Amino acid sequence: MAGDLDSMATEMEKSRSHFFSPLFHLDMASSCSGSHPNAEGDGGGLHVLAVDDSVVDRRFLEKMLKQSEYKVTTAENGLRALEYLGLLGGAEEGNNCNDSDLKINLIITDYCMPGMTGYELMKKIKEISHLKEIPVVIMSSENIPTRIEKCLEDGAKEFMLKPIRQADVKRLKCHVQSLKHPNHGMLSWKISVDSKSET
Amino acid sequence: MDVGKLQRQWVDLTSALFREGFLDGQFTQLQQLQDENNPDFVVEVVTLFFDDSERLLNDLCNALNHQLVDFKKVDAFVHQLKGSSASIGAHRLTNVCIPFRGCCEQRNLEGCLRCFQQVKQEYSLLKNKLQGLFGLERQIVAGGGSLPMM
Numbered sequence: 530m531a532g533d534l535d536s537m538a539t540e541m542e543k544s545r546s547h548f549f550s551p552l553f554h555l556d557m558a559s560s561c562s563g564s565h566p567n568a569e570g571d572g573g574g575l576h577v578l579a580v581d582d583s584v585v586d587r588r589f590l591e592k593m594l595k596q597s598e599y600k601v602t603t604a605e606n607g608l609r610a611l612e613y614l615g616l617l618g619g620a621e622e623g624n625n626c627n628d629s630d631l632k633i634n635l636i637i638t639d640y641c642m643p644g645m646t647g648y649e650l651m652k653k654i655k656e657i658s659h660l661k662e663i664p665v666v667i668m669s670s671e672n673i674p675t676r677i678e679k680c681l682e683d684g685a686k687e688f689m690l691k692p693i694r695q696a697d698v699k700r701l702k703c704h705v706q707s708l709k710h711p712n713h714g715m716l717s718w719k720i721s722v723d724s725k726s727e728t
Numbered sequence: 729m730d731v732g733k734l735q736r737q738w739v740d741l742t743s744a745l746f747r748e749g750f751l752d753g754q755f756t757q758l759q760q761l762q763d764e765n766n767p768d769f770v771v772e773v774v775t776l777f778f779d780d781s782e783r784l785l786n787d788l789c790n791a792l793n794h795q796l797v798d799f800k801k802v803d804a805f806v807h808q809l810k811g812s813s814a815s816i817g818a819h820r821l822t823n824v825c826i827p828f829r830g831c832c833e834q835r836n837l838e839g840c841l842r843c844f845q846q847v848k849q850e851y852s853l854l855k856n857k858l859q860g861l862f863g864l865e866r867q868i869v870a871g872g873g874s875l876p877m878m
Contacts, residue, residue: 585777585812592761592769641807670811692754692815695761 575705576600580610580638580650581668586691590637593698602633607645610638611653614660633663634705639691640669640676648680655684664704668693731873738864739876745861750854755817771862777816781851784809788844792837802840803832809847821850 577599579590587603594601604610614633636654638647645653651665667680670691677688686704689697745751762769784805791802810825824846831839865875 583808583812583815584780585773586815588773588776589758589761589815592766592773596761670807670814691811692757692817694754694757 573598573702574600575634575702576602576632577701578602578604578610578613578633578636580604580607580636580642580647582606582639582642586639586693590693590698593693593695594701596695597698597702599635599701606642607638607647607650607653610636610650614654614657635664635666635701637666637668637689637701640667640680641671648676648683648685651680651684666701666704729867729871731868731871734864734868734871735873735876738861738868741857741861741864745857749819750857752817752819754814758816771865774816774858774862777812777818778855780812781809785848785851788847792840792844797837797840799832799835799840803829806832806847818854821847821854824850 577594579587579594579601581587581590581603582605584605587605591601591603602613604613636651638650640647642650647667647669651667654663654665655661664686665684666687666689667685668689668691669676672690680688687700746755758770758773766772788802788805788809791798791805806825806828810822810829813822813825824843828840828843828847831843868875
């Protein structure tokens with residue numbers, strides 16, 4: 530019984546995984562319910578760069594992303610991530626690399642990292658003309674509303690609370706699609722404080 | 729070798745681990761990621777976790793033994809440990825990290841040392857139990873059986 534209560538408490542805590550911005554109340558679930566007809570998994574071969582200083586989290590994230598059929602490249606800190614992104618080519622080619630293996634469709638990064646936080650990494654990416662359009666998602670194990678708000682205001686597509694679950698990874702597809710279909714851009718999500726379970 | 733008996737032991741041990749709070753739903757997430765392509769995924773990630781945690785416990789020991797304890801550094805190590813514990817669903821271990829961070833914030837050395845003992849204890853308990861579980865799994869697979877779906 531105690532185990533059930535504990536997992537319920539965890540579920541309730543996990544449901545607070547989105548930060549609320551008052552302007553839009555878009556229901557993520559219904560917007561993303563139509564699946565892409567050609568993709569086998571959610572990822573459809575899209576390439577994600579996952580940045581996290583924790584070796585455990587990197588492995589976990591990598592597997593979850595691959596399970597959703599994303600191609601995955603991991604980096605252990607902001608510097609490595611920027612080095613990798615620097616391989617995408619110069620200013621003229623931008624992120625329209627002919628080598629589809631290198632092109633990055635989404636960046637998911639931990640917030641707390643040595644040297645450069647995920648927020649700082651995002652800001653640096655946004656300064657580079659051929660990289661600034663890549664959607665960035667920030668994760669953190671700490672639920673600090675001011676931190677979350679700042680990340681979202683300054684360009685993060687979503688802020689996810691760790692530990693990350695498969696359901697969180699499934700949601701990422703929407704951010705990548707929003708690049709191809711700008712009208713479907715998601716701007717904010719409602720905090721669900723009730724114990725509605727994730728699918 | 730009675731594979732059926734081993735499988736029942738595995739179910740009992742796993743249930744106990746969840747019931748006693750050693751593991752939580754996040755561990756189930758890990759188990760769900762294991763498949764034919766990655767048949768040893770859980771063991772692989774937990775092993776990474778063991779190595780990482782032992783490194784952190786070592787770092788904590790050194791940091792707490794300094795003449796002048798750097799509480800920010802200690803807190804950073806605890807934060808990392810808490811994070812990776814939570815990621816694999818190590819519920820009790822994650823929870824003992826919380827007061828530890830509190831003691832760091834208060835620069836309470838005595839409190840930190842107490843919490844450090846608790847963390848080491850929880851880690852040892854968890855490691856023993858998980859290694860026991862993995863041992864059972866190896867025997868089941870060796871006996872031609874498969875792991876029950878929980």
